[in-house]
Amino acid sequence: MEPRSAAEVGKDFPYTARTTCYIEVHEDGTVTHGDDRAAYERAVAGKSRLFAVWPGEWSSHLFVIDDLDEYAKAHGIKHDEERTGLKEHVHDVRWKPDPYANDSPRSPYISVDLTLDCGCEVHDRRAFAAQMKEQRGWDMATSGGWSISGAPGARKTYSLRVRRKSLTS
Ligand SMILES: [Zn+2]
Secondary structure: OOOEEHHHHHHHOOOOOOOOEEEEEEOOOOEEEOOOHHHHHHHHOOOEEEEEEEEOOOOEEEEEOOOHHHHHHHOOOOOOHHHHOOOOOOOOEEEEEOOOOOOOOOOOEEEEEEEEOOOOOOOOHHHHHHHHHHHHOOOEOOOOOOEEEOOOOOOOEEEEEEEHHHOOO
């Protein structure tokens, strides 16, 4: 079976779909599974080749991962402004505790309303949480509910949950 090109599929390629399964073929012919950072680094170094099986409704297709940059962005190994809505800079953040939240005082998390005055938008909460951890030391919840509000064209307000003890700035 001749593999198809993932690069040709472009951004629609389901890099992070749960059903996409990755195969790594090493220099010595060994075949392993997985899509971790180490696999990416080996592929970039030319020490292995990455393939993906994209299961279709009737048959599965084998793809060669020939756009490693796109692969890395999809997996969060490389930052992607387009996917995440977030620039790689120190965000201009305005936040306050959500006055309507019903957080128990014993809850380790507190709800905050947050606006990004730098113009970034949060399309990917996990990526934003990683940036806020780095920039302000926040431990932001990346599971459970969050919400986005705001008029079209206006700055959006994000309702997010942050570990109380980490909210120092
Ligand atoms: Zn920003």
